Amino acid sequence: MTLSAEQELLAPITLRSELPAETLREMYHYMALARALDERMWLLNRAGKAPFVISCQGHEAAQVGAAFALQRGKDFTLPYYRGLASVLVMGMTPTEVMLALFARAADPSSGGRQMPAHYGSRRLKIVTQSSPVGTQIAHAAGISLAEKIKGGDAVAWTSFGEGTTSQGDFHEALNLAAVHRLPAIFQCENNEYAISVPIRQQMAVNSVADRALAYGMPGVSVDGTDLLAVYEVTRRAVERARRGDGPTLIEARVVRLTAHSSDDNDRTYRPQRELRSLRQHDPLARFVAYLHDHDLLSEAEAQELRAQIAAEVDAATEAAEQAALPDPETLADHVYGS
Numbered sequence: 417m418t419l420s421a422e423q424e425l426l427a428p429i430t431l432r433s434e435l436p437a438e439t440l441r442e443m444y445h446y447m448a449l450a451r452a453l454d455e456r457m458w459l460l461n462r463a464g465k466a467p468f469v470i471s472c473q474g475h476e477a478a479q480v481g482a483a484f485a486l487q488r489g490k491d492f493t494l495p496y497y498r499g500l501a502s503v504l505v506m507g508m509t510p511t512e513v514m515l516a517l518f519a520r521a522a523d524p525s526s527g528g529r530q531m532p533a534h535y536g537s538r539r540l541k542i543v544t545q546s547s548p549v550g551t552q553i554a555h556a557a558g559i560s561l562a563e564k565i566k567g568g569d570a571v572a573w574t575s576f577g578e579g580t581t582s583q584g585d586f587h588e589a590l591n592l593a594a595v596h597r598l599p600a601i602f603q604c605e606n607n608e609y610a611i612s613v614p615i616r617q618q619m620a621v622n623s624v625a626d627r628a629l630a631y632g633m634p635g636v637s638v639d640g641t642d643l644l645a646v647y648e649v650t651r652r653a654v655e656r657a658r659r660g661d662g663p664t665l666i667e668a669r670v671v672r673l674t675a676h677s678s679d680d681n682d683r684t685y686r687p688q689r690e691l692r693s694l695r696q697h698d699p700l701a702r703f704v705a706y707l708h709d710h711d712l713l714s715e716a717e718a719q720e721l722r723a724q725i726a727a728e729v730d731a732a733t734e735a736a737e738q739a740a741l742p743d744p745e746t747l748a749d750h751v752y753g754s
């Protein structure tokens with residue numbers, strides 16, 4: 417008997433131990449690297465050196481889990497502004513991330529033009545988002561349509577927050593992708609806030625995944641602090657997309673461990689006890705505990721890895737700080753109708 421698409425995606429996740437230990441340690445490396453870079457960016461912002469930070473903290477497992485199910489250099493990634501961990505897995509280097517933060521000429525995302533966290537790299541097939549939230553969802557539908565027309569089997573993976581699913585772009589993109597059975601994966605990272613607006617004032621459905629039914633595609637809700645669960649759900653969605661069975665909507669339920677951005681003061685709308693309780697669900701701590709429990713990473717190895725990451729973050733910061741700013745002569749380059 418063949419399982420229906422939804423049943424197949426929701427089938428119990430039993431493959432955890434089948435991933436090699438080396439892959440699991442690599443996953444942890446990317447989560448820890450994303451966290452360390454993110455924390456450094458906040459320090460640089462508070463020291464007056466970086467204009468703006470918008471954090472990935474609490475979303476790392478959802479992003480690393482998903483990105484490990486994609487094929488680097490083949491699949492298209494259209495991340496939103498919290499997508500630091502996803503772009504690192506897809507091949508963006510810490511130095512490239514810092515070049516964008518400092519608006520340097522060599523920033524691969526925009527040559528120092530865009531706000532930080534608008535990740536893009538032609539080399540890595542990472543497509544930068546516009547600042548109006550949700551535009552990348554329609555771009556992902558368009559790219560997957562082009563891929564289908566060309567007869568390729570790459571997928572377009574895009575991410576966005578739950579607040580963004582109230583935008584028309586979300587509706588139009590999912591509808592188009594379902595009608596044409598496009599190889600697209602829509603990952604909603606639901607952290608239950610859109611800046612200061614809690615989810616209950618944003619939508620009347622229980623789960624963003626419920627919305628998939630209305631478009632005619634499978635929708636799956638997964639604990640986004642569980643790296644391996646997100647990996648497995650995304651792996652199944654990628655398989656579906658590559659064999660021509662169409663798109664999937666994945667809701668990864670995550671925690672936002674910081675204020676919305678470096679320009680936001682969440683103490684005005686979020687009780688501190690709520691934040692304290694969310695810290696109990698820190699995906700990084702959860703994955704370290706998993707690795708320890710399964711004898712996959714000793715305390716000494718974890719310490720060594722953290723030291724190596726700290727050195728990597730230092731080197732990236734230094735290299736980017738010393739890199740050249742864009743030449744003022746290039747100010748009007750790429751500006752339409754200047």
Ligand SMILES: Cc1ncc(C[n+]2csc(CCOP(=O)(O)OP(=O)(O)O)c2C)c(N)n1
Nearest residue numbers: 547548549576577578579580607609610611
């Ligand atoms: C079209 C549009 N409306 C409003 C904004 C301002 N804005 C930036 S981020 C954001 C919140 C988005 O929330 P969500 O989609 O849940 O993502 P999160 O930041 O929580 O990860 C808003 C309203 C914007 N950038 N674009």
Ligand SMILES: [Mg+2]
Nearest residue numbers: 577578609610
């Ligand atoms: Mg949100």
